[in-house]
Amino acid sequence: MSMQSLHIARGEHKHLLIYYTANESAQWDIVQEADSQLTIHLFALDDDPEIRSDIRLTVRQAGEHAETYIYGIGLLTGTQQASVLTHVVHEQPYGISRQLLKFIVKDEAQGSFIGELIVAPHAQHADAQQTNRNIVLSPKAMMHTQPQLEIYADDVKCSHGATTGQLDESALFYMQQRGLDAATARQLLLTAFFHEVLTTIGNEAIEERMRKKIAALLQGEK
Amino acid sequence: MNTILDIRNLHASINGKEILKGINLTIGEGEIHAVMGPNGAGKSTLSAVLTGHPAYTVTEGEVIFRGKNLLEMPAEVRAREGLFLSFQYPVEIPGVSMTNFMRAAVNAKREHEGQPALSATEFLKLMRAKRALVELDTKLQNRSVNEGFSGGEKKRNEIFQMAMLEPTLAILDETDSGLDIDALRIVAEGVNKLHTPQNAAIVITHYQRLLDYIVPDFVHILADGQIIRTGDKSLALMLEEKGYAELVKR
Numbered sequence: 001m002s003m004q005s006l007h008i009a010r011g012e013h014k015h016l017l018i019y020y021t022a023n024e025s026a027q028w029d030i031v032q033e034a035d036s037q038l039t040i041h042l043f044a045l046d047d048d049p050e051i052r053s054d055i056r057l058t059v060r061q062a063g064e065h066a067e068t069y070i071y072g073i074g075l076l077t078g079t080q081q082a083s084v085l086t087h088v089v090h091e092q093p094y095g096i097s098r099q100l101l102k103f104i105v106k107d108e109a110q111g112s113f114i115g116e117l118i119v120a121p122h123a124q125h126a127d128a129q130q131t132n133r134n135i136v137l138s139p140k141a142m143m144h145t146q147p148q149l150e151i152y153a154d155d156v157k158c159s160h161g162a163t164t165g166q167l168d169e170s171a172l173f174y175m176q177q178r179g180l181d182a183a184t185a186r187q188l189l190l191t192a193f194f195h196e197v198l199t200t201i202g203n204e205a206i207e208e209r210m211r212k213k214i215a216a217l218l219q220g221e222k
Numbered sequence: 223m224n225t226i227l228d229i230r231n232l233h234a235s236i237n238g239k240e241i242l243k244g245i246n247l248t249i250g251e252g253e254i255h256a257v258m259g260p261n262g263a264g265k266s267t268l269s270a271v272l273t274g275h276p277a278y279t280v281t282e283g284e285v286i287f288r289g290k291n292l293l294e295m296p297a298e299v300r301a302r303e304g305l306f307l308s309f310q311y312p313v314e315i316p317g318v319s320m321t322n323f324m325r326a327a328v329n330a331k332r333e334h335e336g337q338p339a340l341s342a343t344e345f346l347k348l349m350r351a352k353r354a355l356v357e358l359d360t361k362l363q364n365r366s367v368n369e370g371f372s373g374g375e376k377k378r379n380e381i382f383q384m385a386m387l388e389p390t391l392a393i394l395d396e397t398d399s400g401l402d403i404d405a406l407r408i409v410a411e412g413v414n415k416l417h418t419p420q421n422a423a424i425v426i427t428h429y430q431r432l433l434d435y436i437v438p439d440f441v442h443i444l445a446d447g448q449i450i451r452t453g454d455k456s457l458a459l460m461l462e463e464k465g466y467a468e469l470v471k472r
Contacts, residue, residue, distance in 0.1 A: 180327060
């Protein structure tokens with residue numbers, strides 16, 4: 001497993017784009033100083049069916065008013081296995097963290113998200129949100145999700161939500177009733193599922209590239 | 223006059239429970255039919271079965287739509303053939319813009335009819351023209367399909383889509399539910415403007431109120447999966463006065 005350390009200085013803004021490629025295991029240890037802002041986008045959009053990847057992100061907010069944004073998109077196909085672990089620690093007061101990770105697993109792919117969120121006793125006024133939404137497209141595909149919150153401060157705003165389900169059948173029928181064939185409707189719905197994450201990238205060229213990758217991976221989705 | 227829809231002895235069930243128990247209904251060009259009935263009579267089931275909702279199974283009977291066997295077609299082909307449902311509960315589709323959705327729908331129908339796809343400019347022009355019909359706010363078309371729309375906006379959006387697709391047969395399923403009087407008037411006026419001597423509509427409603435605005439040629443009372451009475455618009459008025467219990471009893 002490769003290790004990467006990153007120090008984000010006081011007031012610094014950093015945007016990381018992390019693309020999973022074949023058989024990658026990586027651990028990131030990131031420390032944020034006061035008033036710093038970190039945005040991470042994780043993409044697991046590879047078409048190699050054999051991928052085994054494992055990404056672990058540890059983010060420590062070591063200074064006040066640090067902001068951490070972690071977004072992730074995973075579209076796992078074939079027999080891919082990908083896991084993401086986030087370990088976010090609010091150590092100092094007034095920290096903000098947002099996590100939004102979405103996975104679609106199809107075929108015989110397996111995905112895993114473990115979200116560890118720790119608010120230390122000293123980290124009053126922490127504002128933390130963690131959301132994980134998943135769609136499982138085939139009976140042999142699997143998604144494992146495990147939010148884990150440890151909150152030791154008492155004046156905080158923390159929320160988490162994790163859902164795993166199938167494609168919205170009522171939306172599918174609605175679209176078919178307007179004349180879209182099932183395959184097109186499914187593709188539109190699945191791409192739309194990632195929409196709220198894609199719009200956070202803040203770079204139209206990258207956003208467009210990701211949309212194309214997603215469309216290609218969903219091609220022929222029945 | 224040509225027949226658009228012919229329903230013959232239609233039986234349908236969901237999860238093994240029979241809901242429609244022998245519906246017979248013929249709809250001709252230029253006609254507006256109201257289907258009324260108490261809750262649970264099978265009104266929404268009728269619209270779901272006609273449009274090809276996968277949850278329902280047709281156990282008996284046939285439906286001929288413009289000379290073709292409707293029940294053999296997948297839902298999207300029924301739509302492209304000119305069957306439209308204004309949903310009682312329009313579905314929110316986050317992440318799919320109204321514009322992209324409608325462009326896909328309009329072009330699917332055009333392709334089915336052997337016409338070339340509309341260019342972006344032609345399409346936007348069409349959107350603009352049809353939007354005016356139901357006084358739909360410009361900003362709504364840039365949003366995701368029905369996402370965050372109010373109840374009235376959703377229903378207006380249904381009629382807007384109807385205007386875009388110009389169906390031969392429109393089924394309006396409880397289009398009046400949840401509408402205040404102003405929204406109801408706008409929706410009804412939209413429907414009336416879209417009505418031509420060549421198309422037809424089925425207006426499913428629980429209340430007579432909508433029929434003050436969309437005047438039906440025929441009123442059918444559906445109860446326990448069958449049409450138990452058919453009349454003109456005075457039947458709806460009588461129903462309003464006496465209630466369903468009185469009629470269903472007979």
